[in-house]
Amino acid sequence: xxxxxxxxxxxxxxxxxxxxxxxxxxxxxxxxxxxxxxxxxxxxxxxxxxxxxxxxxxxxxxxxxxxxxxxxxxxxxxxxxxxxxxxxxxxxxxxxxxxxxxxxxxxxxxxxxxxxxxxxxxxxxxxxxxxxxxxxxxxxxxxxxxxxxxxxxxxxxxxxxxxxxxxxxxxxxxxxxxxxxxxxxxxxxxxxxxxxxxxxxxxxxxxxxxxxxxxxxxxxxxxxxxxxxxxxxxxxxxxxxxxxxxxxxxxxxxxxxxxxxxxxxxxxxxxxxxxxxxxxxxxxxxxxxxxxxxxxxxxxxxxxxxxxxxxxxxxxxxxxxxxxxxxxxxxxxxxxxxxxxxxxxxxxxxxxxxxxxxxxxxxxxxxxxxxxxxxxxxxxxxxxxxxxxxxxxxxxxxxxxxxxxxxxxxxxxxxxxxxxxxxxxxxxxxxxxxxxxxxxxxxxxxxxxxxxxxxxxxxxxxxxxxxxxxxxxxxxxxxxxxxxxxxxxxxxxxxxxxxxxxxxxxxxxxxxxxxxxxxxxxxxxxxxxxxxxxxxxxxxxxxxxxxxxxxxxxxxxxxxxxxxxxxxxxxxxxxxxxxxxxxxxxxxxxxxxxxxxxxxxxxxxxxxxxxxxxxxxxxxxxxxxxxxxxxxxxxxxxxxxxxxxxxxxxxxxx
Numbered sequence: 049x050x051x052x053x054x055x056x057x058x059x060x061x062x063x064x065x066x067x068x069x070x071x072x073x074x075x076x077x078x079x080x081x082x083x084x085x086x087x088x089x090x091x092x093x094x095x096x097x098x099x100x101x102x103x104x105x106x107x108x109x110x111x112x113x114x115x116x117x118x119x120x121x122x123x124x125x126x127x128x129x130x131x132x133x134x135x136x137x138x139x140x141x142x143x144x145x146x147x148x149x150x151x152x153x154x155x156x157x158x159x160x161x162x163x164x165x166x167x168x169x170x171x172x173x174x175x176x177x178x179x180x181x182x183x184x185x186x187x188x189x190x191x192x193x194x195x196x197x198x199x200x201x202x203x204x205x206x207x208x209x210x211x212x213x214x215x216x217x218x219x220x221x222x223x224x225x226x227x228x229x230x231x232x233x234x235x236x237x238x239x240x241x242x243x244x245x246x247x248x249x250x251x252x253x254x255x256x257x258x259x260x261x262x263x264x265x266x267x268x269x270x271x272x273x274x275x276x277x278x279x280x281x282x283x284x285x286x287x288x289x290x291x292x293x294x295x296x297x298x299x300x301x302x303x304x305x306x307x308x309x310x311x312x313x314x315x316x317x318x319x320x321x322x323x324x325x326x327x328x329x330x331x332x333x334x335x336x337x338x339x340x341x342x343x344x345x346x347x348x349x350x351x352x353x354x355x356x357x358x359x360x361x362x363x364x365x366x367x368x369x370x371x372x373x374x375x376x377x378x379x380x381x382x383x384x385x386x387x388x389x390x391x392x393x394x395x396x397x398x399x400x401x402x403x404x405x406x407x408x409x410x411x412x413x414x415x416x417x418x419x420x421x422x423x424x425x426x427x428x429x430x431x432x433x434x435x436x437x438x439x440x441x442x443x444x445x446x447x448x449x450x451x452x453x454x455x456x457x458x459x460x461x462x463x464x465x466x467x468x469x470x471x472x473x474x475x476x477x478x479x480x481x482x483x484x485x486x487x488x489x490x491x492x493x494x495x496x497x498x499x500x501x502x503x504x505x506x507x508x509x510x511x512x513x514x515x516x517x518x519x520x521x522x523x524x525x526x527x528x529x530x531x532x533x534x535x536x537x538x539x540x541x542x543x544x545x546x547x548x549x550x551x552x553x554x555x556x557x558x559x560x561x562x563x564x565x566x567x568x569x570x571x572x573x574x575x576x577x578x579x580x581x582x583x584x585x586x587x588x589x590x591x592x593x594x595x596x597x598x599x600x601x602x603x604x605x606x607x608x609x610x611x612x613x614x615x616x617x618x619x620x621x622x623x624x625x626x627x628x629x630x631x632x633x634x635x636x637x638x639x640x641x642x643x644x645x646x647x648x649x650x651x652x653x654x655x656x657x658x659x660x661x662x663x664x665x666x667x668x669x670x671x672x673x674x675x676x677x678x679x680x681x682x683x684x685x686x687x688x689x690x691x692x693x694x695x696x697x698x699x700x701x702x
Contacts, residue, residue: 056096056116063089063118069130070118071138072109079138081109084131088118109142125382132355132383144344144352153191154184157250162239163211163232164246166195166204172360181362183253184335194253194333200289201260202249203230212239227282254363255306255327261287304328307367309402310353311409312346313417316555316616317609319346320420321353322413324405327365336416347374354380354394364388370396371406418624421617422475430473433610440559440567440611443519443544448472451504452521454622455485455496456630463488464633465500466626469514470618479514482629494531497522501535520545521618529560548619556616569612642667646692648685656680657689668693 068088072081072095085091094100095110121127135143156169160179168191172182184191198204206229207221216235223229232242248260264287271280309324321337337353351374358364364387373396374380384392397403434447450470457463463485469476483500501520508516520543522528529547536543547560559567642664643654660678661667667675667689676686 060089060093060096063092064120065089066120067122067124067127068118068120069127069134070116071134072113072140072142073115073117074112075114077115079134079140080112081140081142082131082134082138084124084127086124088120092116092118105142124376124379125386128355128376128379128383129386132359135356144339144349154182155191155194155253157181157183157246157253159243159246159250163205163242166198166246166249168195176360181250182360183362184333197289198249198252199228201252201286202245203228204245204249205229205232207233209233227285250362255325255330255332257330258328303401305367306365307369307402307405308365309369309405309409310350310371311406311411311413312350312371313410313413314341314346315417315421315620317341317421317613318417319349320413320417321349322409322416323357324409324412325365326405334412336413336420338417338420347372350374351376351380355383358384358387364392366391367393367395369402369406369409370394371410372396418620421613421620429610430614433614434473436611437519437559437614441519441544441546441561445518447518449515449517450519450521450618451517452523452618452622453497453500454523454619454626455493455500456623456626457485457491457496458630458634459491462630462634463491463496464626464630465496466622466624466629467500467504467513468618468622468625469517473614475617475621480625481513482625484633493524494528497524497528498531498535501532502539505535505539505541517543519543521615521622522547523619523622525549525560526564529562529564533562548615556612556619559615569615646689648688653680653685 065087067084067086069082069084070088070092071079072083074080083091095113100107100110119130121130154169154172156167156173158165158167158175158180160175169182173180176182199206206223209218211232215233218233220231220233221229224231224234230237230242230245248263252260264283268280268283268287271277271283305326306328307326309326311322311324313320313322318338318340323335323337324331325333325335337357339349350370350372354368354370354374364384366388368384374394377394381392381394384394395402397406437443438445438447448471452468452470454466455463456466465483465485467481467483469479481504483503485496485499488495488499504513507513520532522532522545524547526547529545532545536545545562549557549560549566551557556569558569561567643649643657649657656678657667657675658664661670670690672683672686672690675681675689676683678686681689
């Protein structure tokens with residue numbers, strides 16, 4: 049490092065103290081990192097000190113620097129825009145990798161063509177610069193439903209004919225005769241008229257329904273007035289289809305605003321960012337994005353996402369809600385304003401309607417991350433993980449069936465256990481089982497595990513849970529593993545058992561064998577510092593970069609990455625399943641305690657009260673009139689319920 053510092057000293061003295069962007073290059077001249085700086089000289093010097101401080105990823109990058117260059121910018125926003133463009137151009141190895149998952153496709157509208165087409169795309173292509181528009185990515189079956197809605201609402205072509213080449217070559221198809229296509233193939237529909245239909249489709253995908261509705265109503269009334277009843281009927285059906293779609297969409301705000309809501313969730317392997325799109329107060333879509341967990345702060349992830357994602361979208365809303373503040377929030381807001389053309393606000397709501405929307409986004413981010421983790425990285429990686437796991441635990445043969453157990457309680461109350469089953473590395477939800485642990489007093493996880501496993505192993509011979517497990521996994525260390533091992537010895541059963549242990553950051557750290565030894569899955573990494581920037585890529589290259597990044601930055605050994613993914617999926621699923629059952633038991637206990645002792649309030653009325661107020665607390669805070677308004681309650685019973693929660697309040701007299 050001293051040699052490199054001396055080599056760059058003279059050049060560093062010449063670097064200006066202006067805002068700008070710098071490019072780090074390796075011996076082959078390839079760009080390996082792109083960064084931005086308020087003060088170029090100060091930032092570049094920080095890389096070439098005698099003992100540079102930073103995380104393992106940063107130090108690895110510095111060790112590969114053979115040259116650097118920089119570009120001066122007028123201000124920080126200009127630097128942010130340039131950094132974004134250069135990252136897309138060079139896709140540097142040491143910039144954070146973020147990708148939209150290949151399982152979530154886009155709708156592509158080829159507005160760069162004379163007769164635009166509606167297509168499915170798995171990534172944003174270079175034709176976006178020429179005018180093509182991309183909408184999405186869409187979750188699960190949302191893309192199919194969106195295309196069905198388009199076909200019901202707009203007279204768009206669905207055939208493979210290319211225009212203007214194929215105009216007049218064949219007769220119009222059935223869709224034209226039933227009003228589902230405007231019929232550009234006949235030759236009497238101008239390119240301008242067809243493009244107007246496609247512009248309306250773009251407005252539809254952006255959630256701008258009001259203008260489309262008004263336009264359809266006007267055309268329908270005009271057609272009816274001109275006695276063109278067939279045309280009016282077609283427009284009526286399209287109008288009804290659009291209104292049905294709007295009725296299915298969730299109204300999340302009665303203020304007809306456009307905004308994006310960003311949620312974030314993380315586990316041991318990767319981060320998930322979930323974007324909810326609200327247009328005119330309606331939730332019209334969502335998209336999930338993933339990148340590897342390398343210790344970067346969530347705020348850095350959010351900042352990088354905003355600066356790299358929004359240049360690719362067809363529409364930037366006037367508001368973007370974030371779950372937490374980011375360092376360069378003002379600069380990023382100005383950057384988005386530049387993209388939109390009018391003011392864009394970046395906000396972190398603390399209360400109210402927008403705060404509830406953020407909670408919704410975070411919940412969906414967690415669910416997307418859970419699905420992504422359970423899906424794994426493909427059959428080859430899954431087989432590799434199972435082979436590695438069997439080898440590390442000294443198990444001969446294939447791990448066809450793994451059972452994982454987790455104990456959940458709240459300070460010893462409402463103890464519950466969850467059993468999840470993975471066959472060939474995939475979850476089998478129909479085999480999940482829940483256990484009450486009422487026989488034990490206090491919080492004693494090892495004893496609870498023994499209690500649950502004794503019940504489960506007693507039923508190995510029946511069809512209640514299927515085949516004998518090849519491996520038992522428990523959430524815990526040596527104490528839990530020893531307790532289960534002793535039970536297996538007592539029952540004279542030869543079933544391997546291992547424990548999953550976490551590190552100080554509550555990340556999966558390794559496995560505890562039955563002999564007490566620990567299989568370490570992570571290396572100890574250097575202290576981390578801020579290191580941002582991201583690249584949007586397809587899933588195949590993203591998986592490769594995930595492996596390379598995690599193994600180079602002191603996090604995970606290369607051969608352990610697939611195993612870490614699998615164990616994370618199993619542990620998270622067991623924890624979720626047990627926690628859900630514990631929460632359900634706790635809710636039932638509290639509900640019974642509060643409501644069962646009220647005369648006249650049976651199961652039906654309890655459900656009615658909870659359905660209306662959502663919680664015991666809300667019932668206790670309601671007045672008699674509000675309680676009486678609940679179906680099947682009435683004034684007399686409302687008085688009884690009110691007095692139950694307010695025994696010291698004097699009766700009111702008229």
